[in-house]
Amino acid sequence: MITFAQAFELFASRVLPASLTDAAHLRFRTLATLRQLARDTSLEIAEEGQQIVFVARGATKLVAHASQSRDQIVAFHFPGDVFTVPEPDNYSYSLSALRDSDILTFASADFLALAAGEAGVLRYLLENTTLSLRRCREKTIALGRKNARERLAVFLLAMAERIGVEQDGRIALDLPMSRRDIAESLGLTIETVSRQLTKLKDERVIETLGRSGIVLLKPSLLRGRAGFLREAA
Amino acid sequence: MITFAQAFELFASRVLPASLTDAAHLRFRTLATLRQLARDTSLEIAEEGQQIVFVARGATKLVAHASQSRDQIVAFHFPGDVFTVPEPDNYSYSLSALRDSDILTFASADFLALAAGEAGVLRYLLENTTLSLRRCREKTIALGRKNARERLAVFLLAMAERIGVEQDGRIALDLPMSRRDIAESLGLTIETVSRQLTKLKDERVIETLGRSGIVLLKPSLLRGRAGFLREAA
DNA sequence: TGCTTGCCTTGATCCAGATCAATGCCGGGC
DNA sequence: GCCCGGCATTGATCTGGATCAAGGCAAGCA
Numbered sequence: 325m326i327t328f329a330q331a332f333e334l335f336a337s338r339v340l341p342a343s344l345t346d347a348a349h350l351r352f353r354t355l356a357t358l359r360q361l362a363r364d365t366s367l368e369i370a371e372e373g374q375q376i377v378f379v380a381r382g383a384t385k386l387v388a389h390a391s392q393s394r395d396q397i398v399a400f401h402f403p404g405d406v407f408t409v410p411e412p413d414n415y416s417y418s419l420s421a422l423r424d425s426d427i428l429t430f431a432s433a434d435f436l437a438l439a440a441g442e443a444g445v446l447r448y449l450l451e452n453t454t455l456s457l458r459r460c461r462e463k464t465i466a467l468g469r470k471n472a473r474e475r476l477a478v479f480l481l482a483m484a485e486r487i488g489v490e491q492d493g494r495i496a497l498d499l500p501m502s503r504r505d506i507a508e509s510l511g512l513t514i515e516t517v518s519r520q521l522t523k524l525k526d527e528r529v530i531e532t533l534g535r536s537g538i539v540l541l542k543p544s545l546l547r548g549r550a551g552f553l554r555e556a557a
Numbered sequence: 558m559i560t561f562a563q564a565f566e567l568f569a570s571r572v573l574p575a576s577l578t579d580a581a582h583l584r585f586r587t588l589a590t591l592r593q594l595a596r597d598t599s600l601e602i603a604e605e606g607q608q609i610v611f612v613a614r615g616a617t618k619l620v621a622h623a624s625q626s627r628d629q630i631v632a633f634h635f636p637g638d639v640f641t642v643p644e645p646d647n648y649s650y651s652l653s654a655l656r657d658s659d660i661l662t663f664a665s666a667d668f669l670a671l672a673a674g675e676a677g678v679l680r681y682l683l684e685n686t687t688l689s690l691r692r693c694r695e696k697t698i699a700l701g702r703k704n705a706r707e708r709l710a711v712f713l714l715a716m717a718e719r720i721g722v723e724q725d726g727r728i729a730l731d732l733p734m735s736r737r738d739i740a741e742s743l744g745l746t747i748e749t750v751s752r753q754l755t756k757l758k759d760e761r762v763i764e765t766l767g768r769s770g771i772v773l774l775k776p777s778l779l780r781g782r783a784g785f786l787r788e789a790a
Numbered sequence: 791t792g793c794t795t796g797c798c799t800t801g802a803t804c805c806a807g808a809t810c811a812a813t814g815c816c817g818g819g820c
Numbered sequence: 821g822c823c824c825g826g827c828a829t830t831g832a833t834c835t836g837g838a839t840c841a842a843g844g845c846a847a848g849c850a
Binding site for chain 1: 623627631643647674675682686698700701
Protein backbone atom coordinates (compact mmCIF):
# COMPACT_ATOMS: atom_id res chain seq x y z
CA MET A 325 0.00 0.00 0.00
CA ILE A 326 1.47 3.33 -0.98
CA THR A 327 0.23 6.88 -0.54
CA PHE A 328 -1.19 9.15 -3.19
CA ALA A 329 1.88 11.36 -2.92
CA GLN A 330 4.22 8.43 -3.54
CA ALA A 331 2.19 7.15 -6.46
CA PHE A 332 1.98 10.57 -8.08
CA GLU A 333 5.68 11.12 -7.60
CA LEU A 334 6.37 7.86 -9.46
CA PHE A 335 4.06 8.95 -12.22
CA ALA A 336 5.51 12.44 -12.47
CA SER A 337 9.12 11.30 -12.58
CA ARG A 338 8.29 9.01 -15.45
CA VAL A 339 5.77 10.98 -17.48
CA LEU A 340 6.00 14.68 -16.72
CA PRO A 341 9.00 16.54 -18.14
CA ALA A 342 11.38 18.02 -15.58
CA SER A 343 10.85 21.40 -17.18
CA LEU A 344 7.18 21.46 -16.25
CA THR A 345 6.13 24.41 -14.12
CA ASP A 346 4.95 23.75 -10.59
CA ALA A 347 1.54 25.11 -11.48
CA ALA A 348 1.07 22.65 -14.35
CA HIS A 349 2.44 19.86 -12.19
CA LEU A 350 -0.20 20.66 -9.62
CA ARG A 351 -2.94 20.65 -12.24
CA PHE A 352 -2.03 17.15 -13.34
CA ARG A 353 -2.02 16.16 -9.70
CA THR A 354 -5.57 17.40 -9.31
CA LEU A 355 -6.75 15.14 -12.10
CA ALA A 356 -5.25 11.97 -10.66
CA THR A 357 -7.24 9.49 -8.62
CA LEU A 358 -5.50 6.79 -6.62
CA ARG A 359 -7.25 3.41 -6.67
CA GLN A 360 -6.06 0.76 -4.30
CA LEU A 361 -7.17 -2.57 -5.65
CA ALA A 362 -6.87 -5.68 -3.53
CA ARG A 363 -5.99 -8.92 -5.32
CA ASP A 364 -8.88 -10.19 -7.44
CA THR A 365 -10.90 -7.00 -7.23
CA SER A 366 -11.65 -5.00 -10.31
CA LEU A 367 -12.43 -1.56 -11.54
CA GLU A 368 -15.40 -1.22 -13.84
CA ILE A 369 -14.90 1.48 -16.41
CA ALA A 370 -18.38 2.46 -17.33
CA GLU A 371 -19.80 5.95 -17.03
CA GLU A 372 -16.48 7.68 -16.75
CA GLY A 373 -15.40 7.37 -20.37
CA GLN A 374 -11.92 6.55 -21.59
CA GLN A 375 -9.34 6.47 -18.83
CA ILE A 376 -5.59 6.81 -18.76
CA VAL A 377 -4.05 4.49 -16.21
CA PHE A 378 -0.66 4.38 -14.53
CA VAL A 379 0.36 1.31 -12.53
CA ALA A 380 2.37 2.36 -9.48
CA ARG A 381 2.53 -1.02 -7.76
CA GLY A 382 1.19 -4.53 -8.35
CA ALA A 383 0.03 -6.19 -11.54
CA THR A 384 -3.23 -5.93 -13.46
CA LYS A 385 -5.14 -7.42 -16.34
CA LEU A 386 -7.34 -5.56 -18.79
CA VAL A 387 -10.36 -7.75 -19.55
CA ALA A 388 -12.87 -7.36 -22.35
CA HIS A 389 -16.30 -8.87 -21.73
CA ALA A 390 -18.09 -10.34 -24.71
CA SER A 391 -21.45 -12.05 -24.51
CA GLN A 392 -22.10 -15.21 -22.52
CA SER A 393 -19.35 -14.63 -19.98
CA ARG A 394 -16.71 -15.20 -22.61
CA ASP A 395 -13.90 -12.97 -21.44
CA GLN A 396 -10.75 -12.11 -23.30
CA ILE A 397 -7.73 -10.68 -21.52
CA VAL A 398 -6.49 -7.87 -23.70
CA ALA A 399 -3.28 -7.07 -21.85
CA PHE A 400 -1.34 -7.53 -18.63
CA HIS A 401 0.27 -4.54 -16.95
CA PHE A 402 3.13 -4.10 -14.51
CA PRO A 403 4.54 -1.22 -12.43
CA GLY A 404 5.46 1.76 -14.55
CA ASP A 405 3.09 0.90 -17.36
CA VAL A 406 0.87 3.63 -18.80
CA PHE A 407 -2.08 2.68 -20.95
CA THR A 408 -5.62 3.56 -21.98
CA VAL A 409 -8.78 1.76 -20.98
CA PRO A 410 -11.34 2.28 -23.72
CA GLU A 411 -14.87 3.26 -22.95
CA PRO A 412 -17.42 0.52 -23.62
CA ASP A 413 -18.23 -0.02 -27.31
CA ASN A 414 -19.22 -3.44 -28.53
CA TYR A 415 -17.67 -4.82 -25.37
CA SER A 416 -17.25 -3.61 -21.83
CA TYR A 417 -13.84 -3.46 -20.23
CA SER A 418 -12.63 -3.88 -16.70
CA LEU A 419 -9.29 -3.66 -15.00
CA SER A 420 -8.54 -6.32 -12.36
CA ALA A 421 -5.72 -6.65 -9.89
CA LEU A 422 -3.64 -9.82 -10.11
CA ARG A 423 -1.93 -8.82 -6.89
CA ASP A 424 -2.70 -5.99 -4.48
CA SER A 425 -2.14 -2.96 -6.66
CA ASP A 426 -2.02 0.80 -6.53
CA ILE A 427 -2.95 2.58 -9.70
CA LEU A 428 -3.57 6.16 -10.73
CA THR A 429 -6.42 6.90 -13.11
CA PHE A 430 -7.14 10.04 -15.13
CA ALA A 431 -10.19 10.87 -17.20
CA SER A 432 -8.73 10.82 -20.68
CA ALA A 433 -10.51 13.92 -21.95
CA ASP A 434 -9.36 16.07 -19.02
CA PHE A 435 -5.85 14.74 -19.19
CA LEU A 436 -5.52 15.44 -22.90
CA ALA A 437 -6.95 18.92 -22.54
CA LEU A 438 -4.33 19.65 -19.91
CA ALA A 439 -1.56 18.04 -21.94
CA ALA A 440 -2.50 20.02 -25.06
CA GLY A 441 0.21 22.54 -24.33
CA GLU A 442 2.73 19.97 -23.18
CA ALA A 443 4.22 18.30 -26.23
CA GLY A 444 6.51 16.19 -24.01
CA VAL A 445 3.60 14.60 -22.22
CA LEU A 446 1.72 13.97 -25.46
CA ARG A 447 4.83 12.45 -26.99
CA TYR A 448 5.21 10.14 -24.01
CA LEU A 449 1.58 9.07 -24.22
CA LEU A 450 1.91 8.51 -27.95
CA GLU A 451 4.95 6.30 -27.47
CA ASN A 452 3.17 4.24 -24.86
CA THR A 453 0.09 3.87 -27.00
CA THR A 454 2.25 2.80 -29.92
CA LEU A 455 3.88 0.21 -27.66
CA SER A 456 0.47 -1.09 -26.57
CA LEU A 457 -0.49 -1.26 -30.23
CA ARG A 458 2.64 -3.20 -31.13
CA ARG A 459 1.93 -5.70 -28.35
CA CYS A 460 -1.69 -5.99 -29.38
CA ARG A 461 -0.70 -6.66 -32.97
CA GLU A 462 1.69 -9.37 -31.88
CA LYS A 463 -1.12 -10.91 -29.88
CA THR A 464 -3.33 -10.78 -32.95
CA ILE A 465 -0.75 -12.80 -34.86
CA ALA A 466 -0.54 -15.34 -32.06
CA LEU A 467 -4.31 -15.74 -31.82
CA GLY A 468 -4.87 -15.78 -35.55
CA ARG A 469 -2.08 -18.01 -36.78
CA LYS A 470 -0.44 -19.99 -34.00
CA ASN A 471 -1.22 -23.29 -32.31
CA ALA A 472 -1.36 -23.88 -28.57
CA ARG A 473 2.30 -24.79 -28.19
CA GLU A 474 3.46 -21.67 -30.01
CA ARG A 475 1.13 -19.44 -28.05
CA LEU A 476 2.53 -20.71 -24.77
CA ALA A 477 6.08 -20.13 -26.01
CA VAL A 478 5.23 -16.59 -27.08
CA PHE A 479 3.55 -15.92 -23.75
CA LEU A 480 6.46 -17.18 -21.68
CA LEU A 481 8.97 -15.19 -23.73
CA ALA A 482 6.90 -12.02 -23.44
CA MET A 483 6.66 -12.47 -19.67
CA ALA A 484 10.38 -13.18 -19.50
CA GLU A 485 11.05 -9.88 -21.19
CA ARG A 486 8.79 -7.95 -18.84
CA ILE A 487 9.20 -9.57 -15.42
CA GLY A 488 11.86 -12.22 -15.89
CA VAL A 489 14.97 -12.46 -13.74
CA GLU A 490 17.93 -13.81 -15.65
CA GLN A 491 20.64 -15.85 -14.07
CA ASP A 492 23.31 -17.66 -16.05
CA GLY A 493 21.21 -18.26 -19.14
CA ARG A 494 18.05 -19.27 -17.29
CA ILE A 495 15.15 -16.92 -16.77
CA ALA A 496 13.05 -17.18 -13.62
CA LEU A 497 9.44 -16.02 -13.60
CA ASP A 498 7.05 -15.50 -10.73
CA LEU A 499 3.78 -15.30 -12.60
CA PRO A 500 1.09 -13.23 -10.89
CA MET A 501 -1.65 -14.69 -13.08
CA SER A 502 -3.51 -17.98 -12.81
CA ARG A 503 -3.80 -20.68 -15.48
CA ARG A 504 -7.24 -19.33 -16.20
CA ASP A 505 -5.78 -15.89 -16.85
CA ILE A 506 -3.18 -17.33 -19.17
CA ALA A 507 -5.87 -19.24 -21.02
CA GLU A 508 -8.08 -16.17 -21.32
CA SER A 509 -5.17 -14.19 -22.64
CA LEU A 510 -4.16 -16.77 -25.24
CA GLY A 511 -7.60 -17.78 -26.47
CA LEU A 512 -7.24 -21.31 -25.06
CA THR A 513 -8.74 -23.32 -22.20
CA ILE A 514 -7.04 -23.94 -18.87
CA GLU A 515 -6.73 -27.62 -19.72
CA THR A 516 -4.80 -26.88 -22.88
CA VAL A 517 -2.51 -24.44 -21.07
CA SER A 518 -1.83 -27.03 -18.42
CA ARG A 519 -1.11 -29.77 -20.94
CA GLN A 520 1.28 -27.58 -22.93
CA LEU A 521 3.16 -26.58 -19.78
CA THR A 522 3.45 -30.24 -18.83
CA LYS A 523 4.85 -30.99 -22.27
CA LEU A 524 7.42 -28.22 -22.00
CA LYS A 525 8.37 -29.61 -18.60
CA ASP A 526 8.73 -33.13 -20.02
CA GLU A 527 10.93 -31.74 -22.76
CA ARG A 528 13.15 -30.00 -20.17
CA VAL A 529 12.48 -26.58 -21.68
CA ILE A 530 10.99 -25.23 -18.45
CA GLU A 531 10.76 -26.13 -14.79
CA THR A 532 7.88 -25.26 -12.50
CA LEU A 533 8.02 -24.30 -8.83
CA GLY A 534 4.64 -24.39 -7.18
CA ARG A 535 1.81 -22.67 -8.97
CA SER A 536 3.42 -19.42 -9.93
CA GLY A 537 7.10 -20.16 -10.44
CA ILE A 538 8.43 -21.05 -13.86
CA VAL A 539 12.06 -21.22 -14.92
CA LEU A 540 12.91 -21.06 -18.59
CA LEU A 541 15.84 -23.47 -18.83
CA LYS A 542 16.50 -22.88 -22.51
CA PRO A 543 15.05 -19.57 -23.68
CA SER A 544 16.56 -20.10 -27.13
CA LEU A 545 14.74 -23.41 -27.49
CA LEU A 546 11.53 -21.68 -26.54
CA ARG A 547 12.20 -19.00 -29.13
CA GLY A 548 12.53 -21.74 -31.68
CA ARG A 549 9.04 -22.96 -31.00
CA ALA A 550 7.38 -19.58 -30.85
CA GLY A 551 6.80 -19.48 -34.60
CA PHE A 552 8.57 -16.17 -35.02
CA LEU A 553 9.80 -15.06 -38.39
CA ARG A 554 13.44 -15.81 -37.82
CA GLU A 555 13.69 -19.23 -36.23
CA ALA A 556 16.25 -19.18 -33.43
CA ALA A 557 18.65 -22.01 -32.82
CA MET B 558 -3.35 8.37 -59.78
CA ILE B 559 -2.98 11.66 -57.96
CA THR B 560 -0.05 14.05 -57.65
CA PHE B 561 2.16 14.60 -54.67
CA ALA B 562 0.68 18.07 -54.23
CA GLN B 563 -2.86 16.70 -54.15
CA ALA B 564 -1.97 13.93 -51.72
CA PHE B 565 -0.13 16.27 -49.40
CA GLU B 566 -2.99 18.74 -49.50
CA LEU B 567 -5.38 15.99 -48.39
CA PHE B 568 -3.00 15.07 -45.61
CA ALA B 569 -2.48 18.65 -44.47
CA SER B 570 -6.15 19.51 -44.40
CA ARG B 571 -6.80 16.55 -42.18
CA VAL B 572 -3.77 16.42 -39.93
CA LEU B 573 -2.04 19.78 -39.81
CA PRO B 574 -3.72 22.55 -37.83
CA ALA B 575 -4.85 25.57 -39.84
CA SER B 576 -2.78 27.74 -37.55
CA LEU B 577 0.47 26.11 -38.67
CA THR B 578 3.03 28.50 -40.13
CA ASP B 579 3.92 28.15 -43.79
CA ALA B 580 7.48 27.33 -42.82
CA ALA B 581 6.42 24.41 -40.62
CA HIS B 582 3.97 23.29 -43.27
CA LEU B 583 6.83 23.17 -45.74
CA ARG B 584 8.99 21.18 -43.38
CA PHE B 585 6.33 18.49 -43.05
CA ARG B 586 6.05 18.51 -46.81
CA THR B 587 9.76 17.82 -47.13
CA LEU B 588 9.43 14.68 -45.00
CA ALA B 589 6.62 13.17 -47.02
CA THR B 590 7.19 10.56 -49.70
CA LEU B 591 4.43 9.66 -52.15
CA ARG B 592 4.21 5.97 -52.98
CA GLN B 593 1.98 4.91 -55.79
CA LEU B 594 1.15 1.28 -55.33
CA ALA B 595 -0.57 -0.66 -58.07
CA ARG B 596 -3.09 -3.28 -57.01
CA ASP B 597 -1.39 -6.31 -55.43
CA THR B 598 1.98 -4.65 -55.04
CA SER B 599 3.44 -4.07 -51.66
CA LEU B 600 5.78 -1.91 -49.72
CA GLU B 601 8.36 -3.69 -47.59
CA ILE B 602 9.14 -1.78 -44.45
CA ALA B 603 12.57 -2.97 -43.55
CA GLU B 604 15.59 -0.73 -43.11
CA GLU B 605 13.66 2.47 -42.79
CA GLY B 606 12.35 1.95 -39.26
CA GLN B 607 8.86 2.78 -38.05
CA GLN B 608 6.79 4.66 -40.61
CA ILE B 609 3.75 6.88 -40.36
CA VAL B 610 1.41 6.33 -43.27
CA PHE B 611 -1.44 8.36 -44.71
CA VAL B 612 -3.76 6.79 -47.28
CA ALA B 613 -4.75 9.38 -49.86
CA ARG B 614 -6.52 7.05 -52.30
CA GLY B 615 -7.21 3.33 -52.60
CA ALA B 616 -7.25 0.63 -49.96
CA THR B 617 -4.43 -1.25 -48.26
CA LYS B 618 -3.75 -4.12 -45.92
CA LEU B 619 -1.06 -4.27 -43.25
CA VAL B 620 0.34 -7.79 -43.20
CA ALA B 621 2.53 -9.40 -40.55
CA HIS B 622 4.69 -12.26 -41.72
CA ALA B 623 5.30 -15.08 -39.27
CA SER B 624 7.31 -18.17 -40.06
CA GLN B 625 6.42 -20.64 -42.79
CA SER B 626 4.49 -18.20 -44.94
CA ARG B 627 1.77 -17.92 -42.34
CA ASP B 628 0.58 -14.36 -42.78
CA GLN B 629 -1.79 -12.47 -40.58
CA ILE B 630 -3.52 -9.33 -41.79
CA VAL B 631 -3.30 -6.87 -38.95
CA ALA B 632 -5.53 -4.14 -40.36
CA PHE B 633 -7.21 -2.78 -43.48
CA HIS B 634 -6.96 0.90 -44.31
CA PHE B 635 -9.01 3.28 -46.41
CA PRO B 636 -8.63 6.86 -47.68
CA GLY B 637 -8.02 9.32 -44.89
CA ASP B 638 -6.61 6.73 -42.49
CA VAL B 639 -3.40 7.54 -40.63
CA PHE B 640 -1.50 4.75 -38.94
CA THR B 641 1.92 3.44 -37.96
CA VAL B 642 3.75 0.56 -39.54
CA PRO B 643 6.03 -0.95 -36.92
CA GLU B 644 9.63 -1.77 -37.68
CA PRO B 645 10.34 -5.49 -37.81
CA ASP B 646 10.52 -7.19 -34.44
CA ASN B 647 9.56 -10.81 -34.07
CA TYR B 648 7.74 -10.44 -37.37
CA SER B 649 8.22 -8.41 -40.49
CA TYR B 650 5.48 -6.18 -41.79
CA SER B 651 4.45 -5.10 -45.24
CA LEU B 652 1.81 -2.83 -46.63
CA SER B 653 -0.02 -4.03 -49.75
CA ALA B 654 -2.44 -2.31 -52.04
CA LEU B 655 -5.87 -3.93 -52.42
CA ARG B 656 -6.61 -1.49 -55.24
CA ASP B 657 -4.36 1.01 -56.97
CA SER B 658 -3.43 3.31 -54.12
CA ASP B 659 -1.60 6.52 -53.37
CA ILE B 660 -0.10 6.80 -49.95
CA LEU B 661 2.21 9.21 -48.17
CA THR B 662 4.86 7.82 -45.87
CA PHE B 663 6.96 9.59 -43.25
CA ALA B 664 9.88 8.25 -41.24
CA SER B 665 8.35 8.16 -37.78
CA ALA B 666 11.40 9.53 -35.96
CA ASP B 667 11.70 12.57 -38.25
CA PHE B 668 7.99 13.22 -38.16
CA LEU B 669 7.83 13.14 -34.38
CA ALA B 670 10.86 15.37 -34.04
CA LEU B 671 9.17 17.92 -36.25
CA ALA B 672 5.84 17.53 -34.46
CA ALA B 673 7.47 17.98 -31.05
CA GLY B 674 6.46 21.62 -31.03
CA GLU B 675 3.06 21.03 -32.57
CA ALA B 676 0.75 19.73 -29.88
CA GLY B 677 -2.15 19.63 -32.35
CA VAL B 678 -0.37 17.23 -34.65
CA LEU B 679 0.72 15.04 -31.77
CA ARG B 680 -2.81 15.01 -30.42
CA TYR B 681 -4.14 13.96 -33.82
CA LEU B 682 -1.60 11.17 -34.08
CA LEU B 683 -2.39 10.03 -30.56
CA GLU B 684 -6.09 9.87 -31.33
CA ASN B 685 -5.47 7.84 -34.44
CA THR B 686 -3.14 5.47 -32.66
CA THR B 687 -5.72 5.02 -29.93
CA LEU B 688 -8.30 4.22 -32.60
CA SER B 689 -5.97 1.66 -34.17
CA LEU B 690 -5.46 0.19 -30.72
CA ARG B 691 -9.20 -0.05 -30.10
CA ARG B 692 -9.70 -1.83 -33.40
CA CYS B 693 -6.80 -4.15 -32.71
CA ARG B 694 -8.24 -5.02 -29.30
CA GLU B 695 -11.60 -5.79 -30.83
CA LYS B 696 -9.85 -8.04 -33.30
CA THR B 697 -8.07 -9.77 -30.42
CA ILE B 698 -11.44 -10.54 -28.87
CA ALA B 699 -12.75 -11.92 -32.14
CA LEU B 700 -9.71 -14.13 -32.69
CA GLY B 701 -9.50 -15.29 -29.11
CA ARG B 702 -13.11 -15.99 -28.28
CA LYS B 703 -15.36 -16.15 -31.31
CA ASN B 704 -16.26 -18.89 -33.76
CA ALA B 705 -16.19 -18.59 -37.53
CA ARG B 706 -19.79 -17.40 -37.89
CA GLU B 707 -19.30 -14.64 -35.33
CA ARG B 708 -16.04 -13.53 -36.87
CA LEU B 709 -17.67 -13.11 -40.26
CA ALA B 710 -20.49 -11.10 -38.71
CA VAL B 711 -18.01 -8.86 -36.91
CA PHE B 712 -16.02 -8.40 -40.10
CA LEU B 713 -19.03 -7.48 -42.21
CA LEU B 714 -20.29 -5.02 -39.62
CA ALA B 715 -16.88 -3.39 -39.30
CA MET B 716 -16.65 -3.02 -43.08
CA ALA B 717 -20.20 -1.65 -43.17
CA GLU B 718 -19.17 1.02 -40.73
CA ARG B 719 -16.09 1.99 -42.72
CA ILE B 720 -17.05 1.66 -46.36
CA GLY B 721 -20.73 0.73 -46.35
CA VAL B 722 -23.38 2.59 -48.30
CA GLU B 723 -26.73 2.57 -46.56
CA GLN B 724 -29.99 2.62 -48.42
CA ASP B 725 -33.34 2.02 -46.74
CA GLY B 726 -32.06 -0.24 -44.02
CA ARG B 727 -29.74 -2.27 -46.22
CA ILE B 728 -26.02 -1.69 -46.39
CA ALA B 729 -24.15 -2.27 -49.62
CA LEU B 730 -20.46 -3.16 -49.60
CA ASP B 731 -17.96 -3.29 -52.43
CA LEU B 732 -15.17 -5.22 -50.78
CA PRO B 733 -11.72 -4.51 -52.14
CA MET B 734 -10.24 -7.61 -50.53
CA SER B 735 -10.31 -11.24 -51.66
CA ARG B 736 -11.62 -14.22 -49.70
CA ARG B 737 -8.02 -15.02 -48.90
CA ASP B 738 -7.56 -11.57 -47.39
CA ILE B 739 -10.68 -11.96 -45.30
CA ALA B 740 -9.47 -15.36 -44.11
CA GLU B 741 -6.02 -14.02 -43.24
CA SER B 742 -7.59 -11.18 -41.34
CA LEU B 743 -9.94 -13.40 -39.33
CA GLY B 744 -7.59 -16.28 -38.58
CA LEU B 745 -9.62 -18.70 -40.73
CA THR B 746 -9.19 -20.48 -44.08
CA ILE B 747 -10.74 -19.33 -47.35
CA GLU B 748 -12.96 -22.40 -47.36
CA THR B 749 -14.42 -21.55 -43.98
CA VAL B 750 -15.01 -17.94 -45.03
CA SER B 751 -16.75 -19.13 -48.16
CA ARG B 752 -18.96 -21.60 -46.29
CA GLN B 753 -20.00 -19.02 -43.72
CA LEU B 754 -20.88 -16.51 -46.43
CA THR B 755 -22.95 -19.17 -48.18
CA LYS B 756 -24.76 -19.88 -44.92
CA LEU B 757 -25.53 -16.20 -44.39
CA LYS B 758 -26.83 -16.08 -47.94
CA ASP B 759 -29.04 -19.13 -47.36
CA GLU B 760 -30.39 -17.48 -44.23
CA ARG B 761 -31.23 -14.32 -46.21
CA VAL B 762 -29.01 -12.18 -44.01
CA ILE B 763 -26.83 -11.10 -46.92
CA GLU B 764 -26.85 -11.12 -50.69
CA THR B 765 -23.79 -11.34 -52.89
CA LEU B 766 -23.17 -9.65 -56.23
CA GLY B 767 -20.22 -11.09 -58.06
CA ARG B 768 -17.02 -11.51 -56.11
CA SER B 769 -16.81 -8.21 -54.33
CA GLY B 770 -20.37 -7.06 -53.77
CA ILE B 771 -22.19 -7.89 -50.55
CA VAL B 772 -25.45 -6.42 -49.34
CA LEU B 773 -26.35 -6.68 -45.69
CA LEU B 774 -30.09 -7.23 -45.82
CA LYS B 775 -30.62 -7.25 -42.08
CA PRO B 776 -27.76 -5.50 -40.28
CA SER B 777 -29.51 -5.97 -36.95
CA LEU B 778 -29.69 -9.72 -37.48
CA LEU B 779 -25.99 -9.72 -38.20
CA ARG B 780 -25.35 -7.75 -35.03
CA GLY B 781 -27.21 -10.44 -33.14
CA ARG B 782 -24.80 -13.08 -34.31
CA ALA B 783 -21.62 -11.10 -33.78
CA GLY B 784 -21.32 -12.16 -30.14
CA PHE B 785 -21.18 -8.59 -28.89
CA LEU B 786 -21.89 -7.82 -25.26
CA ARG B 787 -25.34 -6.40 -25.79
CA GLU B 788 -27.23 -8.73 -28.10
CA ALA B 789 -29.19 -6.77 -30.67
CA ALA B 790 -32.67 -7.76 -31.74
C1' DT C 791 -0.07 -30.00 11.41
C1' DG C 792 -3.94 -31.39 9.58
C1' DC C 793 -7.92 -29.84 6.97
C1' DT C 794 -10.25 -27.87 3.35
C1' DT C 795 -10.98 -25.33 -0.70
C1' DG C 796 -10.01 -24.05 -4.98
C1' DC C 797 -6.65 -24.38 -8.37
C1' DC C 798 -4.23 -27.43 -11.40
C1' DT C 799 -3.35 -31.70 -13.84
C1' DT C 800 -4.57 -35.72 -16.33
C1' DG C 801 -7.62 -38.72 -19.05
C1' DA C 802 -11.55 -39.80 -22.49
C1' DT C 803 -14.44 -38.16 -25.97
C1' DC C 804 -16.25 -34.92 -29.30
C1' DC C 805 -16.60 -31.39 -32.81
C1' DA C 806 -15.62 -26.94 -35.41
C1' DG C 807 -12.80 -25.81 -38.56
C1' DA C 808 -8.50 -27.32 -41.15
C1' DT C 809 -7.00 -29.94 -44.85
C1' DC C 810 -7.37 -32.37 -49.13
C1' DA C 811 -9.72 -32.61 -53.49
C1' DA C 812 -12.65 -31.45 -57.30
C1' DT C 813 -15.66 -28.47 -59.73
C1' DG C 814 -17.82 -23.98 -60.75
C1' DC C 815 -17.83 -19.47 -62.33
C1' DC C 816 -16.39 -14.46 -62.63
C1' DG C 817 -14.03 -11.09 -65.12
C1' DG C 818 -10.32 -9.62 -68.03
C1' DG C 819 -8.28 -9.99 -72.66
C1' DC C 820 -8.76 -10.49 -77.41
C1' DG D 821 -18.95 -12.83 -77.42
C1' DC D 822 -15.78 -16.40 -76.43
C1' DC D 823 -11.79 -18.24 -73.92
C1' DC D 824 -8.91 -18.76 -70.20
C1' DG D 825 -6.86 -18.43 -65.62
C1' DG D 826 -7.44 -17.75 -61.17
C1' DC D 827 -10.61 -17.03 -57.49
C1' DA D 828 -14.51 -19.04 -55.17
C1' DT D 829 -17.56 -22.71 -53.86
C1' DT D 830 -18.69 -27.25 -52.43
C1' DG D 831 -17.78 -31.88 -50.70
C1' DA D 832 -15.21 -35.61 -47.87
C1' DT D 833 -12.16 -36.50 -44.31
C1' DC D 834 -9.06 -35.52 -40.52
C1' DT D 835 -7.37 -33.45 -36.23
C1' DG D 836 -6.06 -29.99 -32.54
C1' DG D 837 -8.02 -28.27 -29.02
C1' DA D 838 -12.64 -27.93 -26.58
C1' DT D 839 -15.52 -30.22 -23.54
C1' DC D 840 -16.73 -33.44 -20.03
C1' DA D 841 -15.11 -35.84 -16.02
C1' DA D 842 -12.21 -37.34 -12.27
C1' DG D 843 -8.33 -36.97 -9.16
C1' DG D 844 -4.09 -34.52 -7.19
C1' DC D 845 -1.90 -30.98 -4.76
C1' DA D 846 -0.61 -26.27 -3.10
C1' DA D 847 -1.60 -22.58 -0.02
C1' DG D 848 -4.23 -20.49 3.55
C1' DC D 849 -6.49 -21.28 7.90
C1' DA D 850 -7.73 -23.17 12.32
